[in-house]
Amino acid sequence: MTDLRLDAPFLLGRAAALQQVLRAARLVAATDVTVLIQGESGTGKELLARFVHAGSAQAAGPFVAINCAAIPDQLLESELFGYRRGAFTGATQDYAGRIRAAAGGTLFLDEIGELSLMAQAKLLRFLESGEIHPVGEARPVTVRTRLIAATHRNLLQLVREQRFRADLYYRLQVVPLEMPPLRERLEDIPLLFAHYAAEAAARYGRPCVSLDRRALARLTAYAWPGNVRELKNLCERLTVLHGEAGVPLGPECLPAEFAEAVPAAGESLGLFAAERRLIEEALQQARGNRSQAARLLGISRDTLLYRLKKYALA
DSSP states (O other): OOOHHHHTTTOOOOOHHHHHHHHHHHHHHTSOOOEEEEOOTTSOHHHHHHHHHHTSTTTTSOEEEEEGGGSOHHHHHHHHHOBOTTSSTTOOSOBOOHHHHTTTSEEEEETGGGSOHHHHHHHHHHHHHSEEOOBTOSSOEEOOOEEEEEESSOHHHHHHTTSSOHHHHHHHTTEEEEOOOGGGOGGGHHHHHHHHHHHHHHHHTOOOOOBOHHHHHHHHHSOOTTHHHHHHHHHHHHHHHHTTOOSOBOGGGSOGGGTTOOOOTTHHHHHHHHHHHHHHHHHHHTTTOHHHHHHHHTSOHHHHHHHHHHTTOO
């Protein structure tokens, strides 16, 4: 049986699609190879990168994340590679850059498909030589750090369109990992909902919300274009708007986009059976200790007690 503690708080779920990725990630973490994480927005690519970092020889070092799409192209080079004082207007002091900030640890480049061709060339040089050339610096600087990149774009298609360097693509593609979308992890929805609902309740100081079987069935019939991030936002919304309800929420409390998500006959029963099985396995792993079982599941003890009564496990 998978150790739930190994995945929390990085990634929660028992779906085969997720567990396959985690098994590969554990193997990759023990090496220093470059990793490319692909997947739709909201699937948890940065969480997987942190999971790899935590299991690596660089775990004691820094984890430095940078979103390549969030920094203007004209600033990205100096942000990554650093600069010397006086290298350009406004450079009033030396700046080490994100790559040197990640020395001895892991550099995570999210949305790497947004890099300009010039920045791609300099990144490739760093990957091949371990050297960077800060703006205004006369000599290259050697930096030892591990690179993990991520994208929701089809990099191979960008290569064909000559918008991404083929040599960099194949250098990044040493070990590709694909984060599955939430629609391929439907059995994880009860566990994820319970975890994020408890998290939202603690954040806002409100009771932990839960769903009745009709509402939960709507969640499993929904397409989840925003993936796990969308589910987390839903938990926050329900906590803020319905946290005082005190009873499981029905489908009428869900946003309008869930109205057309019609579950197949018997789907909700199967989902509740899956949630009951997760609770039973957590209790078994915790040897009956309910507080420890709640921690393994990523929910509060009160939420666990409620679900024990709900499933006649108390």
